[in-house]
Amino acid sequence: MKRIDKIYNYIKQRSNKYTKDDLKSRKGIDAIEISEALKILRNNVNKELEELLSKGKIVRFNGNPEKYFDKNRLEEMLGTSINEISLNLEDVFNMMSSKKNNIDNDPFEYLIGAETTLKNQIEKAKESILHLPKSLHTLIIGETGVGKTLFANKMYEYGKYKGKFTDESPFIVLNCADYYNDPQLLLSQLFGHIKRSFAGADKDRVGALEKADGGILFLDEIHKLPPEGKEMLFYFMDKGKFNRFGETEGDRNANVLIIGSTNESKDSNLIKPFLERIQSNIFIPNFSDRDIDDKLKIIKGLLQNETLKINKPIKITAEAIKALIGITSFGNIAQLKSNIQVLCAKGFLNSINEDGVISINLSMMPSNIKEGLITINARQEENDRLTKLLPTEVLVYPNKNYVSLENDEKQLNLYKIISDEVIILKNEGMDSDEIKKFITADINVHVKCLYDKFKNDKYSKYNLYKIVDAKIIRFSEEIKKYAEKKLDREYNDRILYALSLHLAVLFNRINNIDYEETHENVLDMTLKAPKEYEIAKYVCKEVEKRFGVRMPEEEVLYITLILTSVEEKNKKGKIGILVMANGNSTASSMVEVALNLFDCNNIEAIDIPFDVKPREIINIAKEKVEKVDNGRGVILLVDMGSLVKFGKILSEETGVKIKALGMVSTPTVLEAVRQSEANEMNVDRLYDYLKSFKGYYSYGEENN
Template sequence: MKRIERIYSYIETNSKNFTKNKLLEIKGFSAQEIGEKLDILRSNVSRELNTLCRDGKIIKIKNRPVLYFDRSSFEEILSIKLPKELEEISDLDDFVKVDKSIGGEEESPFNYLIGAHTSLKNQIEQAKAALLYPPNGLHTLIIGSTGVGKSLFVNIMYQYSKYIKKLQEDAPFVVFNCADYSNNPQLLLSYIFGHVKGAFTGADKEKEGIVEKADGGILFLDEIHRLPPEGQEMIFYFMDTGTYNKLGETDRHRKANVLLIGATTEDPSSTLLNTFIRRIPITILIPNFEERSMEDKLELIHYLLSKEAQRVNKTIRISAESIKALIGSTSYGNVGQLKSNIQLICATGFLNCMNTDKDIDINLNSLPTNIRDGLLNFENKSKDDGQVWNRVPKLLTIKPDGNRTFIETDGYEPPFNIYNIIEDKAFVLKEEGMSDQDIKKYITTDINVHLKQFYAKFKGDTYRKDGLLKIVDKDIVDFAQEIKALAEERLDKSLNDRFIYAISLHFSALFNRIKKNTVSFSNNIKLTLSTINTKEYEVAKEIHKLIEDRYDIAIPEIEIEYLALLLNSIQELSHQERVGIVVAAHGTSTATSMVAVAKKLFEADNILAVDMPLERTPSDILESVIEKVKQIDEGKGVLLLVDMGSLNTFGETITERTNINVKSIDMVSTALVLEAVRKCSLTDTDLDSVYSYLLTDFRGYTNNIHAENDLGDDNVIVTICSTGKGAAVKLKELVEAVTKNIYISSNVKVIPTGIINLNESIKHISEKHKILALVGITNPNLGIPFISIEELINGAGENVLRNIIEGKLTVSSARGEDQIVLKNLCKQTLMEIVTFINPEKIYPLLDRFVKAIEAYLEVQYDNPTKLRIIFHVACALERMLLNNGLVYDSSESELNPKYVQALREANLIFKEALSISLTDDEIYYIVDAINVC
């Protein structure tokens, strides 16, 4: 055993003796003692002890002499989690004294948090360590999405500090939202540190800052990522020195003892200065609602319903389906969104039993559509876990408990009593002679307006805008915001953020079509004379000119009509018929994920997802799709977006069985789903026009808003095929896959062309671009490097192409390890020959299968042979899924047993990953195929 290992073993063993005996004291071990016990020189012991401290295995306790203790045992005795960066404790007595005063911590404020012993256990340990750290605690950063409860968590930290006597009972707790003054550093400085009289114009008297107010307590900086760099520098200087000066003073003679706690929804590394982050040693991540355990979710629902039952003094009964819908509908807003939804359904339930002795009954039919759809999300996420279903009670009954105390936090409770509003308005409307049914309709709308206004912060707009920036160029989004402000001023009305999302995606797609010269000048938007003669149409003309001036490109006149229609329809509140959308894709959550993005961007309620695990049969899938089509149809037909295979033929079958007009488009992608939702959000759009546009005009989104003529002298690769279309375009995609994986200083573009007038085409291209290579079926012998399709597929050509692009003088014909062309060609072909297998998911397993055979047989197949084997195996796997395997009709005794054994060994890959095994008959056929190869 090494010397350092002997030393650590001694400390660990003796430290654990205290843990086993549950002693609330810690006896450290000095270097002198360890040296004597282990017969090692003291200087050598000290050197190894310092190494163990840096490795985080032991804790150094500053004392005379310096003592050392096992880190894990230290944490276990005190029931805390020390920060990784902590190597030494300066005041052990402070830790021990605090722990003794707490005892078992039965009354700890943290125990009131739902999830204190489950999903928030580690976070609470971190918080305790931060607060316990002598002398005044460690500055802390709380990270989490909107609505997870960051403010509540910080509030509990403050209560805990008083509970353990680290803070006085009247210690200040100051909350400051950094977004309030983020664009005015001088005002921010004044607000944080205060100012003296005459510091600036209007400073007629001295003012204290929030640091001075928080002296002896906690300063909570919410949305800390909104602090400008100047503000961060001011704060971290104060953290370093504990001193500050007011605005207008020159000397930093003022002192304050303040524990800083920040909260952010953003990634600190991308929004905060590194120098600032380094001064905050504790970072606590609060989990999203989706990451919480089922027990936590149910307890949260019970808790929030109890608050409503007590507030309205009525018993609330809620069905299991409603509970599941609440869980499934809580996504971007987390606990805040859940609270909003519960208040909405309780207010609606209260309206139905107002002025009666009846209880509030909540069932699936009484829920709003957006909450009711959450049941589908719950089912999709939990269908593989039967235990989840069993945890949800069939019926939850909650009675008002007037003695129960609830944790309240600023900003979580609405500034009004929704139930008082309902009662007051119902009384007034009744006096005016309105019927009970009309009163309910009127007040239901009012409930939605009140709650939507208050919970606007839980809509996740920041999240959705960040998601939009991953799809659309920031300049386009910024321009869309400028247009929104212009339209609001001209029309004197408020446009919601859906306008920004819709117009940004539309512009991005439009610029992409202009770039590719595929702009459609046909008009499929039905405008009436009353629409044209409106303010919206005049504003649309103004916006049209702004676009042309800003991007210096010609925009079709029909864009004016589209913009006018968008300005008219985006604020339409009444329900009008729209085209419905159903997305169906293979995989356990592929369709759901794409639909979730669309819902977050557009708050769309006319789109549903159908996920199709590989084990589901085609007939079962068809029934699921039909059910969703019926559910989403509003009378204008349904657009069916599918990923591949026979799903594309479902449209006609569904139309025949349901009499609902259904059009289907395959090769679905997130971009296609977003564009479909954007187009179908217009109530004047019909199914045929949406279908035609997506099928022929839409070419995806792009961040490059410049026209093709602006490409200049970019390097290009020309792909050659018989027509310049079809196969040449496919070849273009394969070559692009190679270029995208090679780092080069300038862009390489791929241009497809046909063999007709090939020399003229090459000459024309070379006038504008530098041609690096030609790839295709024939060599025009123009002195330009040429790679045949065969070379590209077998791997040698791909390596040659890499060398050409990278500018290497040596052109090697050796095959590269990472054969991108083989991979992409294989996936593309698999999409055409298999129906129920996802090529993206199955290709890595097929590739491993081939490599396993090569390793067993000690051979190396060329790429065409690999392709044949992969296609044979993929088809065999699909037959296994359908229980429709082939029967080998020849004698297996004639087959090479070594090959048979090689495939059986490789077959284990599918068994382990998919729980699917090829039958011996299928293996025999594949052996035949390999021998033919």
């Protein structure tokens, strides 16, 4: 037998006898042990160990001294494949300790912070579930993105673990914010309604409360309940009885544990009634208030989620981790998750043709995330602790036994989207560098826009309800269904957004389109689309009847245009839109709403810190202008008059026609995106139109 085979067999036999505890105490097999056991010179042992490492037979555990282990045995212990030859034992132990949750395990055990910053909250949650004779209704309080929904899910799982619930017990979720602008609809969603209780109620409906009988009803953003809804909910919590909306006789019974969540401050008047009536109140801390160990575990956990999608290990530098921690503020864990997804997508794209590790480092980060490193450096104590805790690089492996931080089982596979796009672009003859540039420009849109679309567009509709009167949206939904039936065609929700926003503008008495200039083009389209033209006439009659608004004759033509073009892609390219505003997230927040509402890729944001130099802003803006320009010019929307002058500078330095407009608002951004779809609209006309735009909401305000 060859010397190398003797050494490998020895390592293999010793590794097969190891348990998890053995690995923790002895940490593998070192060269001295092998040399003494096999009577082989130490130098020769080291030589053969390097050969075995290069062949992928064994792995090396970093330390002093370095130790070795059979790769197959370690993969068996971890339940996943390993692509690296050198590992940190701490990462291995973390992977081993992650077990799949089941009825035999306390689900809170796997929640990051269970023994640190969430210990008291978990104890209170357990007391609420186990309270006799009935579990206590609970209010979970915390800022956006801290993990309130995940915590509520853990309460549900703990109830099953302790026998309070069964596998058949429902866990029903209702986000009150989805309907907060329409109290009648919200009450119907929550309590159900009876036939003819309001216009459009053509049959009885079971509400979320009845569906949750025997389990938990999670009311997200519970503070959005209208006063009538609060009283009905409090009555149910006291008596266990309720009525459907419109029902006046007879109480219905249900056995439901109410868990509410809110991002309002405990001092807010909106949640004071809930604090007084709900016995158990649990406060979830912000990410910034979590223990440093928790922060690192959360980042590793979110990276672990991505490794499972990519099926590749991810390597991230200490500086990159510090930047992610430093930049995570208002958005908390949700913001951190979004940033990590963007970085992993970029790393995946960079290694699309390689089999190795996905790398994340500071140089690949966008400037807004890099700023987090400056923030951390300013927090000296936290920076010093992170420096001590973090190795130069952290390696995270895919582990199929890992308990995911994701709430939902369905996850958007961004990496498959990227892979498919690469194949398509290669087939079109595009080279690798061009492909990377092309797809990199889409990654942020995929993460922010497509991920929301994957969740049934509920966030998109929520944003629409915030700016357009609910009656207009409901009417537009009816028209969508009517048109689909008449045309035997299925529209996506873009027609809902287009029609709702168009009617909102019309009701606000804004001359939103130059009919004389577009009349001929639109009329030509009606000749090609007579069915859509007839539906448009019906729409105009219904608008006049329901809203008491006199419809101009040209509206028939314009609604025909919406019906025929809303599903078509703009062949001429869209006018580019660049939003610039002072502050850390002012511009990006407005653009995010647009991305959630529209399937658009012609808009970018620049958040401007107050201490940045003008030349730096211009350099960043030049890149953004070139990114959004499709040959039709760019509209620059800014928040302060002093930034308007950047339009002329950018136009001169890029050669792109740019029109700058001050006093930007979210409705202005949305209207700019919506109008940029029109092939007839050029950048000058869009600029003139936006100058006179007054918003969407006057109709709703007049009728409240």
